[in-house]
Amino acid sequence: MSYYAEGGIERHQYDVVVVGAGGAGLRAAIAAHEAGANTAIVCKSLLGKAHTVMAEGGIAAAMGNRWPEDNWEVHFRDTMRGGKMLNNWRMAQLHAQEAPERVLELEDWGALFDRTDDGLISQRDFGGHRYARLAHVGDRTGLEMIRTLQQRAVQIGIDVFMECTVTDLLQDRSSGEGRMAGVFAYWRETGRFVVIDAPAVILATGGIGKSFKVTSNSWEYTGDGHALALRAGAKLINMEFVQFHPTGMVWPPSVKGLLVTESVRGDGGILKNSEGKRFMFDYIPDFFKAETADTEEEADRWYDDKKNNRRPPELLPRDEVARAINSEIKAGRGSEHGGIYLDIASRRTPEFIRKRLPSMYHQFKELADVDITAEPMEIGPTCHYVMGGVEVDADSQESAVTGLYAAGEVSGGMHGSNRLGGNSLSDLLVFGRRAGESAAAYVAGLGEARPAVSDEDLRAGQWSAVAPFSVDGGENPYSIQHDLQQKMNDLVGIIRTEAELAQALEEIEQLKVRAKSMSVDGHRQYNPGWHLALDLRNMLLVSEAIAKAALARQESRGGHTRDDFPGPNPEWGAKNLVVSLADDGESVMLNPQPLPPMPDDLKKFFD
Structure with missing residues (x-):
């Protein structure tokens, strides 16, 4: 109805x-x-x-x-x-x-x-x-x-x-x-x-x-x-x-970050630095050593027969691969455009690549003028x-x-x-x-007793949505979005520190103040500036939640890497950080919460 x-x-x-x-x-x-x-x-x-x-x-x-x-x-x-x-x-x-x-x-x-x-x-x-x-x-x-x-x-x-x-x-x-x-x-x-x-x-x-x-x-x-x-x-x-997915396109700039599927590595692609070295063998964590090939010959044999089932190190979990790539780039062994090389051309025939990876072949050919059946791709971590x-x-x-x-x-x-x-x-x-x-x-199970919305809440929804039209000469939403993306990229990226995260929270607070004076011109029809102004309210709130939780978790685990706390901490490994909205309705607060205990019949898989 x-x-x-x-x-x-x-x-x-x-x-x-x-x-x-x-x-x-x-x-x-x-x-x-x-x-x-x-x-x-x-x-x-x-x-x-x-x-x-x-x-x-x-x-x-x-x-x-x-x-x-x-x-x-x-x-x-x-x-x-x-x-x-x-x-x-x-x-x-x-x-x-x-x-x-x-x-x-x-x-x-x-x-x-x-x-x-x-x-x-x-x-x-x-x-x-x-x-x-x-x-x-x-x-x-x-x-x-x-x-x-x-x-x-x-x-x-x-x-x-x-x-x-x-x-x-x-x-x-x-x-x-x-x-x-x-x-x-x-x-x-x-x-x-x-x-x-x-x-x-x-x-x-x-x-x-x-x-x-x-x-x-x-x-x-x-x-x-x-x-x-x-x-x-x-x-x-x-x-x-x-x-941060290990493999996003890094060149040309117009497609920087566009995803390069893990299937390239799953079908035989390897990672090399600017010196031509297959570097992932240097980054195998102890946790995975029993299941990961530790020589190039063993890794190549895995692709051929897979009988020993010791995977190539390129198929470690994404966080491990992303950190390894980031380390190579920071050490000065990156590619010409600031990434590293993903090579499947030397490993598989052109026919195999075009059949198994048709989207990747066309993506690089059309957007970067790179033929992945003949030359390596330049890739790097992307959110x-x-x-x-x-x-x-x-x-x-x-x-x-x-x-x-x-x-x-x-x-x-x-x-x-x-x-x-x-x-x-x-x-x-x-x-x-x-x-x-x-x-x-x-x-x-509700039957006829359905919940209802008050007229006051409907009016509040309208006023909140059109608020940017009532501000004259205020901030441009695109400027705020640009600054937010830059700060999150620089300060809350793949490698984090306490000082940078604290700075990120200060910057986000300033952006929230600027967002209160956002203004959009014109009317509501076909108005992308208005759409962005509404989106920014969500982006700022969620960005604060990410930065505040990252500052609180003093360890490195999975997708969260603290340069000042380089290893996992068993104490932090037993709890989640729960984010809720503060009483002011505009910021977030954190509370630690213990993980739900795993039953014994599942614990046995990790003995």
Whole structure:
């Protein structure tokens, strides 16, 4: 049902509204719809343009098609070890157990996976995974996944609000509980406001990468879901852990940071410095020495027969590889344009590369005039993924706010301090489905007693959104965004120190003051400056959460590296840092929280 409320606000009613149309959002919407809930999807850009398409390598699932020895227990262990044991063990367990079924489900819905000689779904090697377990479609797996889920959602008739941005979560405050009641949004094309009444809201908004200058993330990734959840009363965990993907393009400048899939290394690519040395053998951590080849001959033999299963060091977890690359660059052994070299041309035939890595071949050929079948790529670390997100119940994905759920990159806990490649896509499928089913079950239990939104909250949503138009001669949003990205890149990047993090927090406070006097010109139609002004509120809040948590965690673990605390600390390894909104509604506060204890039947995998 839709109608126009007072003030010309377009209004709709649903049981479940999903914010975000990537893999998690689409899978959640499908699950909620199939459970009987009247469901809608709201997406910031066009349907099918989600950042999930950038996940090229594959979907991690212990199907055992290439290695019969693989099973969910090994996948669970790999995930926990990759996250340096800071993962929510229950989420890691559910993920490992349910991922194979979710992949087969995609196949049933029409996904066309690459095949083994026996006709099974092919699985490739990836960093941190003991066995080859990534189901893939060349190096375009994310695109195939989005295509399949999008087609399924359209086929079953789920309503989609495209190019529509959510600015506030609406809550029923009449009982003092603050239950979810819907979302306040606007159409990006016209600037007209729209309210979607729904007792269950699922956040699937992705990450925070646009707070950094060099990132693989697309323009939508401004931390919207993280900030919306905070303002509604939910909590975030693990925000200090930001993953810098080891391999992003460094040349030409126009594409700096664009992702170079881990599949290049999974299919035989090696890393070299400017001296031509294959340097990763110098950076194998003790934790992985028993499983990692320590000579070039042994690593090459692994690619040929894989019988000893000692992986090349290029397939260490992403945090280890990123730090090694960063060390080589800082030591003066970087490439001409400030990266290092990724070479697959000397390892594989041109036919193999074009077949297995078609997107990478065309990406470098068209954007950098580099033929990866004949010469190495120049790559370097790029901000790629945030392990931190909304604290949720592992089984239901519900946050601390009744009726508010989160799935995918916007949720926290699953990946601990570092995500293994390929786990993102299976994470989207497993917990997207769980969030959708849980939200539908919650709504079904409400009966006729649905939460309601007050007129006062609607007016507040309007005034907050149009505030930048009421300021004359104020700050340009683009200047604030530029300064924020530069400060986060310089001070809260891959290697951190106490002094730089403290400076970052001071700079963010100054940017928040400047943001209060942001002004935009013109009207609400086709106004990208206005869109950015609204996004900046979220970017500043989330950036503060990252910097404050990074300053507090005095150790190096996973995606968080402190130069002044170079090693992991067992005391810090037993707790999360929980971020919540301070009483002023504009800043964040931190509280340590012990990790949930792992049951003995799972501890045995780490003995």
